[in-house]
Amino acid sequence: MFGFGMPEMIIILVIVMVVFGAGRLPEIGGAVGKSIRNFKKASEGKDEIEIKPKES
Incomplete structure (x- = not known):
């Protein structure tokens, strides 16, 4: 993946x-995972993006 080995x-x-x-x-x-998921949805052409307020 991008030429990164285990030491890097x-x-x-x-x-x-x-x-x-x-x-x-x-x-x-978790934030990175959600970002990647939303990016994949957007690039597939789906118009729905899940946006939820942060729960305290």
Whole structure:
């Protein structure tokens, strides 16, 4: 995937953990997943995009 090997992926993960902290990683992963899902829906031509307010 994009020419990234395991050592590069580990270095990126360590940098992300230092910047955001280990507690926020699930939040970031969820946001990235939703973004990718919405991008795929938009590129397929579907007009519906799910937008929900953040629950506290």
